[in-house]
Every structure is written in C-alpha cells, then in structure tokens.
Amino acid sequence: MRAVDRRTEGVRTAEPPPDRAAQAHAGTRVLLVAPHVRAAAVLLGEERGPGAVTALCPDAGGAEDRSAYARAAAEATRRGCPADAAPRPLRPEGLADTLLRELYAVRPDRVVTGDPHAVRDGGAAGAWESELALAVLDAVEEYQRGTGTPVFTDCRVVDHDAWPAVASRPRYPAPLRWAVRGTDGRVTAYLPVPGAVVRWTEGADGRWGGPELLPVPGLLPGLTVVQGPDGYARLLGLRRTSAGADWSTEVVGALQYQTGRPLGPWHVKNNPHRSEPERGKFIGMPAAVCDGAGTLHLFLRNDLHTLNHCYERENGAWSGWTLLRGTRASEDLAALRVPDGGVELYARLRDHAGTVRWHRGGPDGAWAEDRRVPVHPAPGSLAAAPEAGALRYRYAETGEPCEWRWGAQGPAGLNAPGVTGRITGVQGVPVGGWNCTVLAAEDERGTCAIGTYVDGAPESGVWWSPTGRRTLVPPAVVRDRTGRVMIATLSPSGRLEVTRQIPGQALDFAAWETIG
Structure with a gap:
C-alpha cells in the first residue's frame, strides 16, 4: 500500500496571513478571576491570545508573588494579551454582586477561574478557591440570562508540583466530539457554558444559525456528546444540585432528535455517591x-x-x-x-x-x-x-x-510534532483514489492543524498542515451530508468557525467561515 503523495495530495487550507487572523480577534476580552496572585500569574502566563485580559484577585500577595505576576503580564502583553501589571482587587464582601458588575463592565468573551472542587484537599485556602469559583459560575450564568450572550468559562486546577514549571489543567475537559451530523444530514455543534449548552445549527441551505443558549440551570462547564446508531445526539454533563456550601453533583442527560428542534428534557442519573453528597462533589466528567x-x-x-x-x-x-x-x-x-x-x-x-x-x-x-x-x-x-x-x-x-x-x-x-491535547478525526474520506483518515488537533500555539493518512495504515505516512486558526477547544471533525469533511473550531472571541473540504481529488479546504 502506497502512502498519499505529499506533493500532490497533501492537506491544503485557505487561510489569511497570521497577522490578519490575529487582528480579527484583537477585540477579544478575557476576565481572569483567581483566588490568589500566584495562581493569577500562572493562569495569565498560559494565555496565548490574542485579546485583552482583566485580572481580579482578592489577595494582594507578597512581593515575590506580585513580581511574578508583573513578569507574566509583561510577557502576555508581548504575546498579544495586554494586561495590567497587577490584578485589580476583588473584595470578598458582596462577592456575587461584585462579580456580576464586573461581567457587565468587561463584557468578556471568555472567563478563566479556579477549581470549584478545591475544597477537598486545600483546607481553608481550598475552601475559598472553591467558593470563589462557584460564585464566578453563578455570576456568569446570571449574566448570560440577562444578555443572551454565551461566556465560555474555563475552570483551571493549578498544579504547584508540576515539572519543570508550575502549570494548570482544565477541571472540565472540553468535549472532543462536539459537532455531529443529524439524521437529515445537517451538522449541529454543541459546547458547554455555565448553566447552559450553546448550540449552532446548519440550515437546509448550508447557512448556520446560532449561537443559541439552551438553559440547564446549574450545569457545570463540561459536556460529553455521544451519537448512537439511531443518529440521535445524546448530551451528558454534571449539574450542581443546589447553591451554597451544601451542593453536590448529579449526572444529567438530554437527547436531540431532529436537527434544530428543541432539545429533549434533561433527565437525572443519580450520583453514585447519592447517600453521601459531600463525596458526590468530586466525581469526574x-x-x-x-x-x-x-x-x-x-x-x-x-x-x-x-x-x-x-x-x-x-x-x-x-x-x-x-x-x-x-x-x-x-x-x-x-x-x-x-x-x-x-x-x-x-x-x-x-x-x-x-x-x-x-x-x-x-x-x-x-x-x-x-x-x-x-x-x-x-x-x-x-x-x-x-x-x-x-x-x-x-x-x-x-x-x-x-x-x-x-x-x-x-x-x-502519527508524525505530529508540536501537537498538544487530544486528536480527533474521521475515516473513509476519498483522497486521490484512496480512502483516508483525516485528523485535527491543537498545536502548541493553540491553532488547528489538519493531518491525513491512508485508512488503517498510519505507519505508511501521516502528513500534517497548519491552518494558523486559533481555537479554544479541540477542533471537531465531521462528514457533512455530501460526505465532505468539515472542521470546526471555537475562536478566541467565542465564535464558531468552520471550513469545508473542496470537492476534488486532493484534500483542499475552503476559506474559514465565522458564525455568530
């Protein structure tokens, strides 16, 4: 079996110059709410931009912490994420109202905060981080109800023992398969925000509708999307049972039957720690x-x-x-x-x-x-x-x-240096007379990369092409009603972006389309 000829049948994408792509998202706004200055410095240091960052922190920190944050702010500004040299103070009194006011003042496209589950092992500091993160989720949910605008929220766990440097990881990993083709051939994309699922729907004419907020009060910002042999999409997630210190979690799920129609009712599958609500806080996605x-x-x-x-x-x-x-x-x-x-x-x-x-x-x-x-x-x-x-x-x-x-x-x-996170893909795509697997992944710059290899034979050669397209979540790959490959990403400003395979022998992609 021969490998796909890289010279004539490799991946080709239509993409504006990187500086033009960055300019398109230069107005992106990020609100970072951290429990202390040390965590704020780590989270700011991981922002890849573009977009302005407003940081809030209730703890002024010591001289060393403030210096670390100032260095992170200077580096972030050089990367296209302008930030003040020190976080703005956040008073614990009247926290809910203060956070809501800040959301209306900043009008962020994205929010980054700490771990709602930190209370377990962190003592008083963990309890405060959990309280703050939960207050952020509540404020974002209320803000979305008032504005109708989704705010993608990333809860991060800071690992101070990470090597070679302190780093964070997501508490609720972004879904991998979040764009699915329905029984009528149209594609729907689903992503989570606090208290809701955001849905974009492809119309019969190929034009997209959305973003549409589907309320799920208390939904934590994580989602699992599964499609069965019947073609229906099943959405699964975790929902807080109540507000305040006595909250626990329950597993919830809903079914999408017809494309674009209302989502089915959310059903509850009880937590395996139902009789011990405190333990129930700490289940995974x-x-x-x-x-x-x-x-x-x-x-x-x-x-x-x-x-x-x-x-x-x-x-x-x-x-x-x-x-x-x-x-x-x-x-x-x-x-x-x-x-x-x-x-x-x-x-x-x-x-x-x-x-x-x-x-x-x-x-x-x-x-x-x-x-x-x-x-x-x-x-x-x-x-x-x-x-x-x-x-x-x-x-x-x-x-x-x-x-x-x-x-x-x-x-x-898979011959993909610089890829981070998880890799997704579809198989059976005709390319140059061969059925091929098309891959998509996020690279170390936070942009989407597309790869391909002959079905069942990655050892015969895998060829990758960068797109330069920034994405906040792992790219989604799906076949549309004509069998063509569609790649979907989420831009730094929280907008769905898609590119579709151009008909022909090679694996060429059209210019990206921004929805919403």
Whole structure:
C-alpha cells in the first residue's frame, strides 16, 4: 500500500496571513478571576491570545508573588494579551454582586477561574478557591440570562508540583466530539457554558444559525456528546444540585432528535455517591459510548478514583451503578466500541504511568481489569478514535502523538510534532483514489492543524498542515451530508468557525467561515 503523495495530495487550507487572523480577534476580552496572585500569574502566563485580559484577585500577595505576576503580564502583553501589571482587587464582601458588575463592565468573551472542587484537599485556602469559583459560575450564568450572550468559562486546577514549571489543567475537559451530523444530514455543534449548552445549527441551505443558549440551570462547564446508531445526539454533563456550601453533583442527560428542534428534557442519573453528597462533589466528567445494539454505556470516575458503570435500558430507564474495583484512575477516560460490537473503557492510571483496560466477556458478563495495555499517555491526551477499538494519545515520555489499535503489540506514531491535547478525526474520506483518515488537533500555539493518512495504515505516512486558526477547544471533525469533511473550531472571541473540504481529488479546504 502506497502512502498519499505529499506533493500532490497533501492537506491544503485557505487561510489569511497570521497577522490578519490575529487582528480579527484583537477585540477579544478575557476576565481572569483567581483566588490568589500566584495562581493569577500562572493562569495569565498560559494565555496565548490574542485579546485583552482583566485580572481580579482578592489577595494582594507578597512581593515575590506580585513580581511574578508583573513578569507574566509583561510577557502576555508581548504575546498579544495586554494586561495590567497587577490584578485589580476583588473584595470578598458582596462577592456575587461584585462579580456580576464586573461581567457587565468587561463584557468578556471568555472567563478563566479556579477549581470549584478545591475544597477537598486545600483546607481553608481550598475552601475559598472553591467558593470563589462557584460564585464566578453563578455570576456568569446570571449574566448570560440577562444578555443572551454565551461566556465560555474555563475552570483551571493549578498544579504547584508540576515539572519543570508550575502549570494548570482544565477541571472540565472540553468535549472532543462536539459537532455531529443529524439524521437529515445537517451538522449541529454543541459546547458547554455555565448553566447552559450553546448550540449552532446548519440550515437546509448550508447557512448556520446560532449561537443559541439552551438553559440547564446549574450545569457545570463540561459536556460529553455521544451519537448512537439511531443518529440521535445524546448530551451528558454534571449539574450542581443546589447553591451554597451544601451542593453536590448529579449526572444529567438530554437527547436531540431532529436537527434544530428543541432539545429533549434533561433527565437525572443519580450520583453514585447519592447517600453521601459531600463525596458526590468530586466525581469526574462522564465518558460514554453506544454498543453495537445501541445501548448507551456510561462510565464515571468516583471520588476514590476508581470507576463506576451504568447503562440505559431499552425502555429508556437506567440501570444502577456498578463499582469497578481496581487500580486508581485519573481524569482521562476513553470509552469505545470494539470490533465485536461490545464496549470497553480505557483509563490513564492516576499513581503511575500506564493505562488500564476494562472489558467483559459478553453483554451480561462481569467487568474485568487488564493492566497489560501497551499505552502510556501523557495527561489530557487519551481519546477514542473513530475506528472500532482504536486509541489516540501522546506518549508520556516524549509527547509524540500515537495510535494504538485493539490487540496490537504496540502503537504507531502519527508524525505530529508540536501537537498538544487530544486528536480527533474521521475515516473513509476519498483522497486521490484512496480512502483516508483525516485528523485535527491543537498545536502548541493553540491553532488547528489538519493531518491525513491512508485508512488503517498510519505507519505508511501521516502528513500534517497548519491552518494558523486559533481555537479554544479541540477542533471537531465531521462528514457533512455530501460526505465532505468539515472542521470546526471555537475562536478566541467565542465564535464558531468552520471550513469545508473542496470537492476534488486532493484534500483542499475552503476559506474559514465565522458564525455568530
């Protein structure tokens, strides 16, 4: 099998010069609300821009902290993220009203804050970080109700023990598959914000509508989107049960039947720690997949970092939770369907390098743990591939993107230096007479990169092309009603941007379209 000829059939995208693309988002506004100056310096240092940053912090910090923030502000300004040399003070008194006033004053496209779950291990400092983050989520939700404008909110966990430097990670990872083709062939995109899902819908004429806010009071800013054999999109997330210190979380889900029609009612699947609400605060985002018969399987990391499983019965009712006792797992879960139609779960281990596989011998068999999987993913990189029984990830030691297929002795490299986060894609795309897999990922500059290889043969060569298009979430890849590939991103100003494959032998893409 020959590789796709890079000279004639590589990925080509129509893209304005980088400076013009940056100018288009120069008016982007970011509101950063951190519990202390040290965290504010870390979060500001990770802003890649473009866009102006307004930072709020209730703690003035010591001289060393203020100096670190000033350096981060100077570096951010040079990167196109102008910020003041010190954060503005935020008084704890009347916090909710103060945050709402700041939102109306800044009118941000995006908000960055701390960890709503920090209360568990952080003592008084953790309790304050949690209180502040929850107040930010409440204020954003109220602001959206008042303005009708979505505000994409990123809750970050700052790891002061990270090497070689302090860094943060998302508390609620952005969805990987967030654009789906409905039963009528039209594409719909879904992304979460506090207390709502944002939806964009492709019209029958190819024009897009949105953004549309679909309220889900208390929804935390994370979302899992699953599509079954019936073509319907299932949305799953976590919702706070109440405001104040006594809150816990519940798993909620809704079904999108016809494209563009109202979303079905949100149903509650009780937390596996239902009898212990305090423990219920600390569950992870759900991972889900449909098996060959269309049954939806849901997996959840519990507060002890072991796993729970449940499934949806044929009549729409949910089974009870099954506890999968075994090795402690991290936040990184990948649920996938294997070639025989069953489902398996892969989880990155929490306490040492490696991945655990959960499988069972039949539809009603007991779940069994397998620790011999030759997959060693970097944090935040594990993802299911569109092929049955395939995983994509970045190798923990080198950061190299890899693909591992069910039963293989080892992974195949994807030849993508500089890729961060998770890789998504679709297969079966005709390119130059061959059926190919088209990939999309975020690179180290925060821009979308597109790759391709012959289906089933990444070892024959994978070719990548940068687009220069900034994205706040992992790019989404979907086939439209004509079979063409569509790439979707979220711009720094919170707008949906799409490019579509141009008909022809090569993998060429049209100019990007901005929606909303």
